[in-house]
Amino acid sequence: MATISMTPITTKNSAVVARGWFDMSQGDVGERFAFSQYADKTVHIHGDFGTGATVTLRGSNLPDPDVENPDHWLPLTDAQANAITKTAPALEVVLESPLWVSPIVAGTPATANIAVLLSGKETN
Numbered sequence: 766m767a768t769i770s771m772t773p774i775t776t777k778n779s780a781v782v783a784r785g786w787f788d789m790s791q792g793d794v795g796e797r798f799a800f801s802q803y804a805d806k807t808v809h810i811h812g813d814f815g816t817g818a819t820v821t822l823r824g825s826n827l828p829d830p831d832v833e834n835p836d837h838w839l840p841l842t843d844a845q846a847n848a849i850t851k852t853a854p855a856l857e858v859v860l861e862s863p864l865w866v867s868p869i870v871a872g873t874p875a876t877a878n879i880a881v882l883l884s885g886k887e888t889n
Contacts, residue, residue: 766792768832774882783884786868790877791818794832795868803885806859810851810881818877820870822849824863832867841866
């Protein structure tokens with residue numbers, strides 16, 4: 766299991782903040798990111814899922830959650846209140862606004878190569 770660092774993504778819209786976790790595979794977790802101050806959040810999950818990778822976007826309101834402790838996190842949901850847990854590329858609105866956000870990849874293919882991109886609008 767590796768903790769994948771979050772990478773800032775440059776956008777052409779100064780009101781939009783974007784971050785990504787790249788090259789994720791089975792057992793990886795994403796570095797936590799404080800994202801509650803942004804509105805209109807969207808997640809884009811894409812890449813090679815192999816034959817069984819599952820990506821979950823999860824959130825936590827604990828003050829200092831451990832990304833490797835599953836008891837500190839809960840799945841976030843889309844606009845239809847379905848967990849954002851994907852086995853194929855997807856683009857979803859994120860309904861909740863927790864203090865922290867982190868993706869996790871589960872499943873069997875160690876060859877998966879997945880990116881999780883998160884964007885949100887600055888609120889002033």
